[in-house]
Amino acid sequence: MDALLLQFLNGLDKGGAYALIALGLTLVFGTLGVVNFAHGALFMLGAFCAVTFNKLLTLEQVVLDPEQKTAWGTPLEIRTPYVEAWLGDFGVFLVNYSVPVSIIIAIPVMLLIGVVMERGLIKYFYKRPHADQILVTFGLAIVIQEIIKHYFGANPIPQSAPEIVAGSANIGAWLGLEGNIVYPWWRLVYFGFSVVVIGAVFAFLQFTTYGMVVRAGMRDSETVGLLGINIQKRFTVVFGIAAVVAGLAGVMYTPILPPDYHMGMDFLVLSFVVVVVGGMGSLPGAVLAGFLLGILQSFASMNEVKNIFPGIDQIIIYLVAVIILLTMPRGLMGREGVMEE
Amino acid sequence: MSKIALTRRNLLKAGAASGVALAAPMSFVRGAYAEEFCNMPTGSTVTLGFNVPQSGPYADEGADELRAYQLAVKHLNGEGDGGMLNTFSSKALKGNGILGKKVEYVTGDTQTKSDAARASAKRMIEKDGAIMITGGSSSGVAVAVQGLCQENGIIFMAGLTHSNDTTGKDKKRFGFRHFFNAYMSGQALGPILAEELGKDRTAYHLTADYNWGWTQEESIKNATENLGWKTASAVRTPLGAGDFSQYLTPVLNSGADVLILNHYGKDMVNSLTQAVQFGMRDKQVNGKNFEIVVPLFSRLMAQGAGDNIKGILGTTNWNWSLQDDASQAFVKSFGQEYGFPPSQAAQTCYVQALLYADACERAGAFTPPQVIEALEGFEFDGMGNGPTLYRAADHQCFKEVLVVRGNQNPTSQFDLLDVVKIVPRDQVTYDPSIFGGELGPSDVKKC
Numbered sequence: 001m002d003a004l005l006l007q008f009l010n011g012l013d014k015g016g017a018y019a020l021i022a023l024g025l026t027l028v029f030g031t032l033g034v035v036n037f038a039h040g041a042l043f044m045l046g047a048f049c050a051v052t053f054n055k056l057l058t059l060e061q062v063v064l065d066p067e068q069k070t071a072w073g074t075p076l077e078i079r080t081p082y083v084e085a086w087l088g089d090f091g092v093f094l095v096n097y098s099v100p101v102s103i104i105i106a107i108p109v110m111l112l113i114g115v116v117m118e119r120g121l122i123k124y125f126y127k128r129p130h131a132d133q134i135l136v137t138f139g140l141a142i143v144i145q146e147i148i149k150h151y152f153g154a155n156p157i158p159q160s161a162p163e164i165v166a167g168s169a170n171i172g173a174w175l176g177l178e179g180n181i182v183y184p185w186w187r188l189v190y191f192g193f194s195v196v197v198i199g200a201v202f203a204f205l206q207f208t209t210y211g212m213v214v215r216a217g218m219r220d221s222e223t224v225g226l227l228g229i230n231i232q233k234r235f236t237v238v239f240g241i242a243a244v245v246a247g248l249a250g251v252m253y254t255p256i257l258p259p260d261y262h263m264g265m266d267f268l269v270l271s272f273v274v275v276v277v278g279g280m281g282s283l284p285g286a287v288l289a290g291f292l293l294g295i296l297q298s299f300a301s302m303n304e305v306k307n308i309f310p311g312i313d314q315i316i317i318y319l320v321a322v323i324i325l326l327t328m329p330r331g332l333m334g335r336e337g338v339m340e341e
Numbered sequence: 342m343s344k345i346a347l348t349r350r351n352l353l354k355a356g357a358a359s360g361v362a363l364a365a366p367m368s369f370v371r372g373a374y375a376e377e378f379c380n381m382p383t384g385s386t387v388t389l390g391f392n393v394p395q396s397g398p399y400a401d402e403g404a405d406e407l408r409a410y411q412l413a414v415k416h417l418n419g420e421g422d423g424g425m426l427n428t429f430s431s432k433a434l435k436g437n438g439i440l441g442k443k444v445e446y447v448t449g450d451t452q453t454k455s456d457a458a459r460a461s462a463k464r465m466i467e468k469d470g471a472i473m474i475t476g477g478s479s480s481g482v483a484v485a486v487q488g489l490c491q492e493n494g495i496i497f498m499a500g501l502t503h504s505n506d507t508t509g510k511d512k513k514r515f516g517f518r519h520f521f522n523a524y525m526s527g528q529a530l531g532p533i534l535a536e537e538l539g540k541d542r543t544a545y546h547l548t549a550d551y552n553w554g555w556t557q558e559e560s561i562k563n564a565t566e567n568l569g570w571k572t573a574s575a576v577r578t579p580l581g582a583g584d585f586s587q588y589l590t591p592v593l594n595s596g597a598d599v600l601i602l603n604h605y606g607k608d609m610v611n612s613l614t615q616a617v618q619f620g621m622r623d624k625q626v627n628g629k630n631f632e633i634v635v636p637l638f639s640r641l642m643a644q645g646a647g648d649n650i651k652g653i654l655g656t657t658n659w660n661w662s663l664q665d666d667a668s669q670a671f672v673k674s675f676g677q678e679y680g681f682p683p684s685q686a687a688q689t690c691y692v693q694a695l696l697y698a699d700a701c702e703r704a705g706a707f708t709p710p711q712v713i714e715a716l717e718g719f720e721f722d723g724m725g726n727g728p729t730l731y732r733a734a735d736h737q738c739f740k741e742v743l744v745v746r747g748n749q750n751p752t753s754q755f756d757l758l759d760v761v762k763i764v765p766r767d768q769v770t771y772d773p774s775i776f777g778g779e780l781g782p783s784d785v786k787k788c
Contacts, residue, residue: 006590014584071661071669072676154400156610158647168620182593184618187586256618257583258610258645262398266583301587303574313587314579 015294114243279334509776
């Protein structure tokens, strides 16, 4: 029972990341009809917004002390972080909360990156075949990866969660269960955060006039254009929003997985499977499939399951995708006519 | 009838003529022999091939390896302060290149992929004329490149490779490893684990699902079980899993009180970070503190794990904080050149380059069978690992192994590992037959 509960929680936070990335992918595909293989790179860029912010906060004043020497005979460097020196306790607080605070930086940065990416490159591929779109966005993803590797190196860069949520929550005590069932606080925070972001995106699309026009455009952009609305401009903003969603998913994931230049690619393939299982172009489908596959992947990793089906943990997502597509060719919530012509 | 007078002049003439007669065939034979082997240096230079990961997940380690090789080339050519040339017990190297030929180098990118590593090694052998290939940061790559070098009759001086297989079942006559292996980690770490954690422990292994992970799991499991530990479970995890949470949660209820992470690189950083997040370092099981062990440490990887590495036990081939003259000489050279201390990958690569050059000098030739002979059974010191033997039976170096602990109070960003114990060579030496394999022939080959 304890093991099942813990694997279910694992599935929720993993599913949260899948759902956030798949949501952005589906938004871009549903509005612009573009299969964006650079979306994983946006997730990674979000994570590196948090890394950059933390690096800026921990910039140090370096003073050489000629009295002390390093092992190789040069004067020892005495390092003092500027922020802590200038801002005292507030500086310490900022460094401690650098991951959540970097959300404030990541939103405009990712929006800008998304808009520049769409206007500068993606828009030239709207009318090209999907294969061309995949090639150019995949190439773009590799370019972004290599740029990040050049500046930040290939090794993962650890980011700490704020001290207040750095430990584990006693889930067992909350639920009145016996035994010491603990789960990392930050993973619970991540799940809550993903639910809030997903809710915000749905609320934006459902309850605002802007969102209504976007939804109408997703259904029939030509008719919306005939009504005198510049739907392309709105779709550009939607691309920016998708970039922000992926970026925020990346920012908040940094304490769970120390970011490196390749982290986006690791998530991208699985997120595409999530989109296909959920149904191409279906936002609720992407979210549902994200959580479903995350949870199934966690259960498949249990020793009891692996003893019966060795290696099942590595193929479960693809196996479920095959079964769902055989029985429901449009995915869980796919719309008729999307990618069927 | 003429009579040849035995005068001093005639004796000198006869002696000179005999000398020429005796020497001429030898030089012809030697020349003919030399033309037979691949990439025999004919000009005033000799080319070495540095095959390191310049892209991919181990690019940072590859960059450090390359720095070390460049420093070694400088020292071999008589530039800089000489580094470990000054402390090396063999005095064959004079700082005038190798056998009087200036050392040059070409580089290749292994990408930490066996096929890419073989392709770049092949290119360096066939197009660039490399007489020796060295480097790498993965056992899969080392085994693949070693096989290629055996086929081509080119000597391979392995870089960072820790699998037992490299000098075990996959050993080759042309391949040599200075780095320690998983078996040695187990032998060195086991007694310290028993000393620090007790003999009544239950371990849970998470193991990277490839060649190196399997041999490390086997070695550590054998070493700990011989001390009386039990093994609750040994679970294989996919290489590059990223999120290990689904593999970590079963540990919590397994009854194990020690988690052994047979992971390296990014996997080690991620699994350790996540294990700490799951409260495993604050946990009590069976009335004991739950402990985490990382059998193979790397300072570059420890940087990635941040504070999570503090207090964790493991082993390493070498650490820059060692105080012996050789280590200090190398740290000084490397630090002055690059502004930071070398990693264990850098040390092993630097030493391998020097050992190859020294073997050529002692053999008096670049001919691979003679160089192999010079390396086999070679005893040396003054390279930072204490007295060392390049064992002839499997081409594995036997030397001291460091048991280290993540530094609780680092004084700098590089001061990440505390040396707990320097385990003597005898304690990690084993019978070469336990891992099987055949070295194969040492025949010279044409390119």
